[in-house]
Amino acid sequence: MVTLDDLEALARAATPGPWAAFHDEDNTWQLVETRTPGAANLTDDSGVLVSQDAAYIAACSPERVLALVAVVRAARKEERSHSIVRRADTLTDLAVALDALDALP
DSSP, X not given: OOOHHHHHHHHHHSOOSOEXXXXXXXXXXXXXXXXXXXXXXXXXXXXXXXHHHHHHXXXXXXXXXXXHHHHHXXXXXXXXXXXXXXXXXXXXXXXXXXXXXXXXX
């Protein structure tokens, strides 16, 4: 199982992006190349993907990325719910305070 700490470490070890996919003259897709000036190549001289980049790409499978997206969306939804509850609590406090003011002689 790959943890968030594992994904973070792999991302930090990988070649800085942005990365881009491209295809060659035979219309065969190549994995990626970096467009960052001065960044290391993603492949070695023989065209083999550098190990830290390969490990990062492998760790970022569609299943893992979709799971992370689901977690972030759930956290955002929960935060919005808490925000609504906080606003409702504030309005309730305000209504109670107004009722108290109305009850003053």
